[in-house]
Amino acid sequence: MIRFVVPVALVVAWATATATGWVKSYQLASPRDVVRELSDLAASGVLWHDLGASITRVAAGFAIALIAALVLGAYVGGSRRGEALLDPTLQAIRAVPSLAWVPLILLWLGIGEVAKITLVAIGAFFPIYVALVSGIRGVDRKLIEVGRSFGLSRFALVARVLVPATFPQLLVGARIGLTQAWLFLVAAELLAASSGLGFLLTDGQQTSRTDEILVAIVLFAVCGKLSESAMRSAERRLVGWADTVTP
Amino acid sequence: MNPAARVRGLTKAFGDHLVFDRFDLDVARGERVAILGASGCGKSTLLRCIAGLEHADDGTIATQGDVGVVFQEPRLFPWLTVEKNVAFGARTNEERARVPGLLGLVGLGHAGALLPKALSGGMAQRAALARALVRDPDVLLLDEPFAALDALRRIELRAALNEILTFARASAILVTHDVDDALAIADRVIVLAGSPAEIAFTGTIGGDATREAILAALGVPAEMERGKRRIQHERG
Numbered sequence: 001m002i003r004f005v006v007p008v009a010l011v012v013a014w015a016t017a018t019a020t021g022w023v024k025s026y027q028l029a030s031p032r033d034v035v036r037e038l039s040d041l042a043a044s045g046v047l048w049h050d051l052g053a054s055i056t057r058v059a060a061g062f063a064i065a066l067i068a069a070l071v072l073g074a075y076v077g078g079s080r081r082g083e084a085l086l087d088p089t090l091q092a093i094r095a096v097p098s099l100a101w102v103p104l105i106l107l108w109l110g111i112g113e114v115a116k117i118t119l120v121a122i123g124a125f126f127p128i129y130v131a132l133v134s135g136i137r138g139v140d141r142k143l144i145e146v147g148r149s150f151g152l153s154r155f156a157l158v159a160r161v162l163v164p165a166t167f168p169q170l171l172v173g174a175r176i177g178l179t180q181a182w183l184f185l186v187a188a189e190l191l192a193a194s195s196g197l198g199f200l201l202t203d204g205q206q207t208s209r210t211d212e213i214l215v216a217i218v219l220f221a222v223c224g225k226l227s228e229s230a231m232r233s234a235e236r237r238l239v240g241w242a243d244t245v246t247p
Numbered sequence: 248m249n250p251a252a253r254v255r256g257l258t259k260a261f262g263d264h265l266v267f268d269r270f271d272l273d274v275a276r277g278e279r280v281a282i283l284g285a286s287g288c289g290k291s292t293l294l295r296c297i298a299g300l301e302h303a304d305d306g307t308i309a310t311q312g313d314v315g316v317v318f319q320e321p322r323l324f325p326w327l328t329v330e331k332n333v334a335f336g337a338r339t340n341e342e343r344a345r346v347p348g349l350l351g352l353v354g355l356g357h358a359g360a361l362l363p364k365a366l367s368g369g370m371a372q373r374a375a376l377a378r379a380l381v382r383d384p385d386v387l388l389l390d391e392p393f394a395a396l397d398a399l400r401r402i403e404l405r406a407a408l409n410e411i412l413t414f415a416r417a418s419a420i421l422v423t424h425d426v427d428d429a430l431a432i433a434d435r436v437i438v439l440a441g442s443p444a445e446i447a448f449t450g451t452i453g454g455d456a457t458r459e460a461i462l463a464a465l466g467v468p469a470e471m472e473r474g475k476r477r478i479q480h481e482r483g
Contacts, residue, residue, distance in 0.1 A: 142318070142320065142322050143322060143324060145300055145318075145322075146316075146318070146322050146324070146335075146378075148299070148300060149298055149299075149300060149314075149315075149316035150335065150336040150382075151299075160335075161324070164324070164326045165324075165326070167326070239326070241325050241326045241327075241362050241363075241364065242325065242326075
């Protein structure tokens, strides 16, 4: 029960502040206004349209990041040559704050869906890539020896020892990557969008509708929390064997 | 008939350190050989070369039939249940069908569905032993398999191993630094010493490989060992 104390207190304080007129409605909408705005948006279909647009972008960007990270991470983590060839470059790119790519991406790809999905993919890629490479490097050499003692082929060693041993790290990376994907989605939609939750934010700002802004913020929180919970439950189900607590 | 394991002219160096220089060893079928020696004498390296885990610089190593390896640590795959760990090396349905019997043999008949993290050290090592037996190996290679166990588990696992080796009619090469391990399990004892390593002593248990002879070959004065044992006794 104790976990609900702070949220409930915050909502009560918020309602009191707006109801007494201590905070003006153009500065902060009341909880009642936010709920009304949410149901209006839902009834008119705008909510589902924007929510759908955002979720589609996150899903597409995350899927691309996951595939790219699996391919590049496996190559860099699995071979000395791959590491020498790609890792320094990827580490250098990673050192750039990812939002710094925004102007370039907008120039190259315009302001369409491709640009937004690309930005989401860049954000999600690095946590997954880094986790996979360090996961592969961290696999217990002694377990690989057990596989070799049974004369397993290189392919069988990868499939039966390396992949399962790397899985916990990969899932942690994917969870962080998904959080990053939402972060980059906001950035992309704030800059240039005519739909999506980020568009609700800018639209609310331009029309001084704090209720609309707050609806978007609440929806971001819900989406982020839901996707994080989904990833955590996947971790529990798939790598519950691990003898450690994942962060 | 070919021997279970034949090592001819094994030469192996780590950097400048020559561990073996044209080393020979034969292990007959069904024979159980214990290899003793001080830490770093090369006994583990020899076993790893025979297991194919270490690449020999020169020489030939031949083993008869399937080889099973048991390591110092259990090395169970943490994502597989005990049962699936034991079945890991199985290639045929016939070998897979051996798993329940092997679990029973090592006293883990009730633990097949557990994950390794739920096992005690002794249970885990017994599961590792069962895993090494799944192909019904002709040769079992054991690298200090009791080292991580406490005294009681050690005695238990020695007894289990003896039973299993008799049951499986397998040859065994046991690397250990413990004379009691050797006396409990082996038919023949080899003591390695020197650099590069050579056979400093070889003898059969029940024949010339007495505790005193083995200790003398290891360079441990018998009185010291007796003294140590007495101290352990008093402490225990």
